[in-house]
Amino acid sequence: MKYLLLLMFLATSSSSSAYEISELRVPLLADPRRAAELSCHFNMDQYRLHSVKWYRDMDEIFRYNPQQTPSIRLFNVSGVMVLGGSCQAARCEVAVRPAPVAARALYTCETSTEGPKFLIARETKAMTVAAMPTSDPVISGAPGAARAGEQLLLNCSADYSLPPADIRWYIDDQLQKSESWERSGLSAPSEGGLRASWRALRLSAAAARGALRVRCEAELPLQPPVRRDATATILVHTGTYPDKYVAGRGVTSIVNKAMFVIVIFWTFLKTSIFTSL
Numbered sequence: 001m002k003y004l005l006l007l008m009f010l011a012t013s014s015s016s017s018a019y020e021i022s023e024l025r026v027p028l029l030a031d032p033r034r035a036a037e038l039s040c041h042f043n044m045d046q047y048r049l050h051s052v053k054w055y056r057d058m059d060e061i062f063r064y065n066p067q068q069t070p071s072i073r074l075f076n077v078s079g080v081m082v083l084g085g086s087c088q089a090a091r092c093e094v095a096v097r098p099a100p101v102a103a104r105a106l107y108t109c110e111t112s113t114e115g116p117k118f119l120i121a122r123e124t125k126a127m128t129v130a131a132m133p134t135s136d137p138v139i140s141g142a143p144g145a146a147r148a149g150e151q152l153l154l155n156c157s158a159d160y161s162l163p164p165a166d167i168r169w170y171i172d173d174q175l176q177k178s179e180s181w182e183r184s185g186l187s188a189p190s191e192g193g194l195r196a197s198w199r200a201l202r203l204s205a206a207a208a209r210g211a212l213r214v215r216c217e218a219e220l221p222l223q224p225p226v227r228r229d230a231t232a233t234i235l236v237h238t239g240t241y242p243d244k245y246v247a248g249r250g251v252t253s254i255v256n257k258a259m260f261v262i263v264i265f266w267t268f269l270k271t272s273i274f275t276s277l
């Protein structure tokens with residue numbers, strides 16, 4: 001009796017492993033501007049195929065019933081447009097176009113055999129909606145050379161992507177904490193929901209260092225993250241300007257301030273004359 005049970009167990013386990021989904025192909029990343037192809041290959045063993053169903057998370061998006069007309073039915077669900085598909089005895093392919101939203105969803109292929117048994121086989125893989133940048137970020141506002149103490153405003157612009165890139169600045173390989181007053185932004189979405197992001201960096205060219213190496217890193221927050229970067233080197237000059245020039249600038253600015261005060265005072269006098277009339 002024991003042996004009989006063991007034999008039965010072996011027989012069922014070997015036959016059930018022959019009826020299976022042998023391969024499920026789902027792209028890891030899908031660009032919302034293009035169709036993504038999903039494919040499912042299965043071994044029916046001695047069974048007859050009853051149906052093949054595709055799901056996005058819990059929602060059915062596609063059904064193939066070889067015994068019915070039409071044999072293929074598509075279901076619209078939020079998050080994906082089902083463009084079409086084709087099925088044969090041992091495989092089923094579906095074309096989908098994900099909504100332009102950076103999201104991850106599980107795609108399941110489920111096969112079922114004819115009754116009375118209706119054996120089910122199922123495989124699932126995740127697909128993340130993303131669109132890669134086609135170029136490195138660009139740093140603008142970085143002069144080749146600067147005076148010690150000079151205030152600089154740099155801007156790093158990342159290419160269009162989905163999700164939009166997070167931008168980080170490094171000076172001599174040190175991450176710059178982003179201050180609340182530092183500006184950053186996103187472009188309007190392009191076709192497929194891609195956006196370009198930018199972040200400004202205010203910095204003071206310090207006197208001690210001969211050169212500043214600034215690096216801007218644009219990262220798409222995916223698993224694993226996708227990074228691209230750009231660098232710029234700014235030479236910093238110290239004490240290379242004659243005193244006369246510096247003093248002259250000082251005098252000019254004092255004269256300008258005095259002129260400004262005089263103009264304000266004169267305007268005030270004129271206004272008070274008019275209002276007193």
Ligand SMILES: *[C@@H]1O[C@H](CO)[C@@H](O)[C@H](O)[C@H]1NC(C)=O
Pocket residue numbers: 074075076
């Ligand atoms: C799905 O939605 C698209 C666009 O809204 C429509 O053209 C198509 O006919 C719909 N398909 C089904 C099966 O409802």
Ligand SMILES: *[C@@H]1O[C@H](CO)[C@@H](O)[C@H](O)[C@H]1NC(C)=O
Pocket residue numbers: 155156157183198199200
């Ligand atoms: C930075 O560049 C982007 C364009 O790439 C622009 O829209 C934005 O206004 C710039 N920011 C600053 C602070 O200059």
